[in-house]
Amino acid sequence: MSDCSAGYDPTRWSSIRTGETRYRIGVIDGPNMSNMHRRDRSIYGGASIGDLQGFVQSFGESIGVETVHLVSNHEGDIIEWIHENADDLDGFLINPAGLTFTGEPTKWALADSNKPYIEVHFRNVVAGKAMAPLGEERRFVFTTAAKGEVMGFAQYSYTSALLALVWVLDDPDLSGELSLGQIC
Numbered sequence: 003m004s005d006c007s008a009g010y011d012p013t014r015w016s017s018i019r020t021g022e023t024r025y026r027i028g029v030i031d032g033p034n035m036s037n038m039h040r041r042d043r044s045i046y047g048g049a050s051i052g053d054l055q056g057f058v059q060s061f062g063e064s065i066g067v068e069t070v071h072l073v074s075n076h077e078g079d080i081i082e083w084i085h086e087n088a089d090d091l092d093g094f095l096i097n098p099a100g101l102t103f104t105g106e107p108t109k110w111a112l113a114d115s116n117k118p119y120i121e122v123h124f125r126n127v128v129a130g131k132a133m134a135p136l137g138e139e140r141r142f143v144f145t146t147a148a149k150g151e152v153m154g155f156a157q158y159s160y161t162s163a164l165l166a167l168v169w170v171l172d173d174p175d176l177s178g179e180l181s182l183g184q185i186c
């Protein structure tokens with residue numbers, strides 16, 4: 003346990019974690035996310051994919067984690083990237099974007115890696131679906147093998163998912179010790 007007598011120090015990433023391993027997490031953005039700065043501002047906010055990657059990377063650094071990023075509009079390239087990088091990564095975040103309802107091969111590449119992944123979305127992709135007639139719901143491909151899913155929080159879906167993934171990696175068997183580390 004760290005000493006909090008000096009008060010809260012936001013540069014001390016270990017204060018919110020129970021572990022100290024510097025994980026490497028792959029962050030994948032699928033089709034159309036390269037164009038996010040031109041998409042609906044009320045959802046994507048007008049920032050570029052580079053801005054988003056920088057934001058997620060900075061947050062990762064603040065909790066002692068390295069993020070490695072891919073954005074691609076081509077499913078085959080995403081699959082190749084997962085195959086080539088999985089051995090050097092501890093887990094993944096993926097915003098499947100245009101592949102959300104169709105990306106079965108990409109889902110399998112992630113599942114076959116045996117590394118945990120979290121599905122993220124800017125918007126709440128099921129909002130309003132409760133009102134849809136039965137049988138009209140589209141099939142969520144990635145959710146079936148994901149560790150979990152975070153959606154509806156725009157760019158904060160990514161940072162929330164990253165923190166959740168790191169907490170789970172720090173506590174792989176969910177030891178039951180309900181500790182957040184030392185928050186001063």
Ligand SMILES: O=C1C[C@@](O)(C(=O)O)C[C@@H](O)[C@@H]1O
Pocket residue numbers: 033034035097098099100101102122123124125126127
């Ligand atoms: O391209 C996207 C982006 C998205 O994944 C999101 O981040 O909100 C939601 C998907 O339905 C859509 O196809």
